[in-house]
Amino acid sequence: MLKIISTLVFVTTLPLAGYAQDGLPIFDGHIHYSQSVWRLISPPQAIRLLQQAGIERCLVSSTPNEGSEKLYALSPERIVPFLRPYRTRKDMLSWFNDPATLEYVKKQLDVIPYQGIGEFHLNGTDANTPVMGRIFRLARDKGLALHAHTDEAGIRNILIRAPNQVVIWAHAGFDKVPIATLQELLDDNSKLYLELSFRNDILIDSELNPHWRDLFLDHPYQFILGMDTYIPARWSLLPDYTDDARYWxxxxxxxxxxxxxxxNASRLFPVQANR
Ligand SMILES: [Zn+2]
Incomplete structure (x- = not known):
């Protein structure tokens, strides 16, 4: 009897959409394999964690870039490497103003077939420096996407300075950027993609936020899922994060x-281009 009751409960709580969420493959738009991680998690272990989480392919960046290169060497069909314009973490605060950045990026792009520049960090008018103008032109000429962790002013400046280029906005600006603003930016920029890690407003009381639902329905081709493994603990929890994403x-x-x-990510980064 007990068994029957529990079965009934299970059946009545099945999601209304009615398709299996288990195993929905994921192309993760925000994986890092930086030095603090590779000290604890070897490249084969990292690949295994991705597999366990159902992450079939992913955008990977790291500080230093050696981390992405290690993972790419092991699994080139799974890893879509993005080049960070940082030689060390110290560069994070000055790279957009430092002419040495461009020389470093140009040289490093030859190491493996990088498909984008980022995830890089800047805010507001940091995007308006001469160095950034040259970075944007280099990305355009080489067909590289941009992956920017930036505030609302920063993304607006990037979109002005890199028109018609693929721009992935990391974290979709975090919860502080109103959904109405995201709507306006997506309406006006067909090559802007919102990466969704740390948008904690997608679920409200375990239900899909109706404003997010409307945005997804309006612009279904402009979103990319992301887990953001910036610390070792987030690697260990990857299967939980992907399950949480499959839930909504x-x-x-x-x-x-x-x-x-x-x-969407597969369309932007097809496997053939990755080899
Ligand atoms: Zn990140």
Missing amino acids: LNMLPEKIAKLIAHG
Whole structure:
């Protein structure tokens, strides 16, 4: 009897969308394998953790870039490497103003087939320096995407200075950027993609925030999922994070859930281009 009751409970709590969320493959738009991580998690262990979490492919960046290069060497079909314009963490505060950045980026781009520049950090008018103008032109000429961790003013400046280039906005500006602002930016910029790590307003009381739902339905081709493994603990928890993402993806129409989970990133970074 007990068994029957528990089965009934399970059936009645199945998500309304009615398709299996288990195993929805993920193309993660925000993986880091930086020095603090590779000291604890070897490249083979990192690849195993990605597999366990159902992350079939991912954008990877790291400080220093050697981390991305280690993972790419091991699994080139899974790893889409992005080049960070930092030689060390110290560069994070000055790179956008330092002419040495451009020389470093140009040289490093030859090491493995990098497909983008980022995730880089800047805010507001940091995007307006002459060095950044040259970085944007280099990305345009080489067909590289940009992955920016920046505030609202920063993303607006990037979009002005790098028009018609693929720009991925890390964390979609975090919760402090209103959803209405995201809507306006997506309406005006068809090559802007929002990466969703740390947007903690997508769920409200375990339900999909209706404003986010509307945004997903309006712009289904402009979202990329991300887990952001910037510290070792987030690597260990990757399977939990991907399950959490599948939980809310399952509240969307299946076609849109698949676009956000992997379709949009796969379209931008097809496997062939990665080899
Ligand atoms: Zn990051």
